[in-house]
Amino acid sequence: MTNPSDIVWHEQTVDRTAREANLGQRGAVIWFTGLSGCGKSTVANELDHQLNQFGRATVLLDGDNIRHGLCAPPGVLREEYSEEFANRFGLGFGAVDREENIRRIGSVAALMASAGLITLTAFVSPYRKDRDRVRKIIETSGAPGDFLEVFVDTPLAVCEARDPKGLYKKARAGEIKNFTGISDPYEAPPNPEVHLKGGDGATPTEQAAGVLAALVERGIIQPRA
């Protein structure tokens, strides 16, 4: 094995098209955004469930699986790494930390879409610029149309009345700083691919079905014959 052509590969033999053909679907990123309590995790989870019932290959990135690993805060990293390491790479909730949090998630979503997975993400992601950067990452590594922004547009009053994690109460009491919708802005997407109105009686199942229809319409999945 001394032929250099055996050693250096410039591209992967299995390209994205082959991975997609293998899975019988197109890779894509379905990016849910909206206020805390708007229902985005619930709808994403329901969509994930519906897609899997159709045999589609998916992944769901959310705070639970991201903030305990890839984007862990300094306090978690300190358990395994040095103080210097934890302070530099650990992510809190300040503006720069949120920027990097979304950048890492976007980069991972791009890799997953390239592997052919329908990749669902559910993060507040309040800043338009950060979401637009993710769109660019996804579309540059793939193609326009690979990124679907889903705006879960539930009125703040409804989100705050739900307050499933008690976060709004703490934010109003000043116990949480930089809380989106209270002390930090939420920049609504001007042109989301899917715009779901929340808090008007639609169930998560109905909302998820609306996104599913958009995936079929765009050829990301095809109804089986």
Place this chain on the structure above:
Amino acid sequence: MTNPSDIVWHEQTVDRTAREANLGQRGAVIWFTGLSGCGKSTVANELDHQLNQFGRATVLLDGDNIRHGLCAPPGVLREEYSEEFANRFGLGFGAVDREENIRRIGSVAALMASAGLITLTAFVSPYRKDRDRVRKIIETSGAPGDFLEVFVDTPLAVCEARDPKGLYKKARAGEIKNFTGISDPYEAPPNPEVHLKGGDGATPTEQAAGVLAALVERGIIQPRA
């Protein structure tokens, strides 16, 4: 939709077992490690190819797709982000940067394995401690047996004679600092799940077939009837 049980999910409805059943395989991480030029990318690419020919769902993480995105160096991040941002989160090749590079890759590989993908990685990953941390990440988020370390054990002299990217030459000339095998140590895995001897005439196809056999033996894939 005012029932709080509609809003807060503590776990994903589609669990790992369901994703794996959907794909007909077990998620796993196949972690190739070895010196630059040892052939790890070539073997990983060949294994990826063989698995896809069997219809298995895989992903291959390598320097090309990681260092341009998730673990981009400061110079790349500066194109989109502030100087402060790029310097803090961009990754070079110093010890701490390599540590974080491997931590991010390990975290992503864990997410991909949880999605049911057979996840192949090809990085020098010279430090035993960093690889052991990845093993811990993978096994904690999944189960023991989900992480297979594949040591591509090619003698330094063979790697240096190949020198596919001309890096050894530059390292010997002092143009590259901290080069594994020349000016930085490579800590060989004491107990890799698969130990491939390189440079002894085995072709990448044969080496990949050896790893494939280990995957069958461990029940990660099953030969079709």
